[in-house]
Amino acid sequence: MRLFTVFLCCLCVVYSATGQRTRLPGSNADYPYLVYYGNWTDAQVSFARNHYKLVLLHPTVSNISPEQIATIQSGIDGIRGTGDDVLVLGYLSIGEDDRPGAPFTGDGTGPRVDPRPRGVGPFRDIDMFGHRSPGGGQYASYYLDDGSLLENGSSAHDGFPDRNAAFGAYYVNAGDPTWLEILRNSTKEIDGKAGMDELLTQTTGAGYGCDGLLLDTLDVAAPNSYGATQHEWTAPGMSALISRIAATFPEKVLMGNRGLFYYDPNLEHYRFSTRGSLNAVLFEGYYSDSNSAGLPSPYFSGNKAYLAPKLNAESQRPNGFSIFALDYFGPDGAGVAGELAYRESQLIQGWPLYRSNPLLTTTPFSTDAEFWNTNHPDLTAPAWDSTFSGDNAHNEARIGVQEVMPGNGSATIRWDVARDQSGPVRYNIYYGESADFLSDPDSLISAVEMTTPPTYAEGSSSHSFPFEYTVGNLVNGTRYYFAVRAEDFLGHEDSNTQVLSTIPRGISSQFMPYPIEGNITPWEEIPSALGDPIGDGIPDMVSVKIANNREHLFLLLEYNQTEAVNAFEGSPSIFLSLDRDRDPSTGYDIYGRGLIGAEVSWQNAEPFLQSTNLFNTGQSLTDAVPLITPYRTRTGSQQYVISRNARFRDLSGAEVRVFPDAPFRLAIWSDGDQPEFLGWMDYTFASIPVRVAYDNWREETFTDSQLQDPDISGHNADWDGDGHPVLLEYALGLNPLEADKALLVERVHEPSMNSSIRVSFQQRNELPDLIYEIETSEDLRTWNADPNQLVEIARQPSSPGFDQVIVGLRSPANARVSFLRLRVAFAGAP
16 A cells, blocks of 8 residues: 655754755654544544654545644644644655546646657656657646556556556656646645645645655656556656755655665666655555565565665765654554564664554554663664665675775775664774774764765675765875774764775876896885785785886786796786776776776786776787786796887777876786785876986987097087087987077067067977076076066977977067077976
8 A cells, every 4th residue: 555654853954054955853763753644633633742753644635634733743832843843744646646537638748658769778868758658649748658567457558647556546757847836736625635835835725834745656666677667767757856846845844755766776766866855765564564464574575685774875874864664564453563563673773663554544543662662772882784685685794894995195985884773873984003093082083974985876786885985184105994883873883893904095107117027126116006915815916016118017016925826827817907097987897896997908918908898898909918027937926018009999990099198097906716806006107207318318319439428428518519518409309419400589579468589499298307498688697587578379299209389588678688598407407
């Protein structure tokens, strides 16, 4: 049967500082509420205001009056606006048209059908209004005609609106603006249905003046795979409708029912989550449903193992919601299975529970939840759970910190959900540089405001977790230890000792000469980019170093013992994976961890291309096969040498460089019986050091005998007599053995600069440590460089490695500038 429930909260805090709705203050298992859809007596009104914090009622089908609602709202003291006020929510079906006389002709453009071909595929970015039914066109635009699997005799696209056989109402596309107007303006007297304005204000219709709404029948937009309806394509529209209601009535409390699929990251509905638009969510039939006669529902095991952890995770987010449970008892009365129902809902999950008959008309009203709480006080800390569980079986609880990712001066911590009867559960992060950090009060970050990892938004898995938090202000190169503990509203904190560590690091960039024939001596001055404890995998890689020169990328993998098997026949493969854009959501997700999205990988010496859902595209790469020294031998280390000119062909057939100019990400991992993900590092190619480049150029330009003669090859030598010393010839791309012209100087008229002297010269674009400076003089003795007089007019590539630069020198009419020169020097040199 459809659900009807009750909620309560202080209206002044329904919205957070960011404008998004938040959970009801104080809502946990010790939060009595009532759901009642029957007719009311004054005695029942008095009982409700004295025993509950939240009441859900149904003005459309009951005799409740605005005066009786106001009496309930006034609480025990009978005065509105005091601390004992009771929240009253009015029932409103937003997914079905339950007005008498439905379906209506409206504009005659309905019913509507799924616009996706054959009704399959993603429903994001589709026409939210759908297409006209092939057999329809005589009903209002908001009706649906995709067929129903309920026993109502309807079939897909028969031109007649689909109908809920159990309740008789007609399914609607909640995103249709016409439907929103009907929901707002309907009145009980005229339309047979109390609409939003009548329920929430005192100026429309009967003016019930409720504190909020219970928004029911969200399940019209449930996944087609559930089998009851075939209208999943309307999920974006349903979410948009709830968002509009929230914006229209910002001070009213909103509770949603039958829309739990919006909180399951394994479904596309998660992209349109209604979290942030609702203050509360009702879980109808968690332990026992309307068909189970008070016994555990056949869906209970799945509700507990699969749905509850995900729902709790969403409720605990900064823009989360309160959760209320509604169960049903059978004809034998409320006592059947009641003890287990309260234990499962209130003690284990921390959700206040109300139990009633399937019609929600049970009297006298129940206070069993309050009685149960009195006899079961909360004396324990939160219990950990797992969002990665099957439909009917819990996986082992994932306790405390589960993953730590290093960043630049930071570390991102990820963990799973915990639950407690005295919620909301909050999470405290401990961290420090030593093993005793858990006892150091300065290491605590209390009640962190967590966010959602991108991996969780793509689905629950063994490597995805619902929460993450980034700790900043850390020192790169220092190992930090982290723990996460859960704490309930009463201050009970769990004492788990799960600890993970990482070393924050920035973007590496190291220049190194070519390491010839396996010689690791050049690596001695290069720090490790990745480190790993001994004994956590086979082969056990304990260190990775990375560097480059102008032509190659180098990696050094070191193992914990000379007996380690690396790239040997029959051994596990070593993988090097490249994430060109450092975006885990693009490329192939290694191990499904959301740490790296590889576009290119190397399996030992074999390069291959990857894509989002394909491990190996089968496309070939050019100049990408690495030289690995030593290779296919048992050693304590091995080196990769990969050409920076490696290329592949994209989908258009154009050749693309494997390694981008921007920073990129590399990961090292292995397969086999004991696979190991050593980790990832960010890297950007280091420019060749200017003095090294200069020395290389001198060696290539001068003969051995000329190099021994400083009058020919010294920095200030001018053997060719063109007035340009050797260093300047190098900086400008000239030949020190042939006279040539370095600068082009001309006077031009620039209206924006009065007048100008333009200087044009070549500048090396790969040597940031080489300084180029224009200086002026009136007497050839005193030279000055005034940056306020200089304007860079143009810069564009010329010959390889050079830019042609044009600089304008302002020269006012009364200036006496007679001479200028270009000064070139190494950074830090006189």
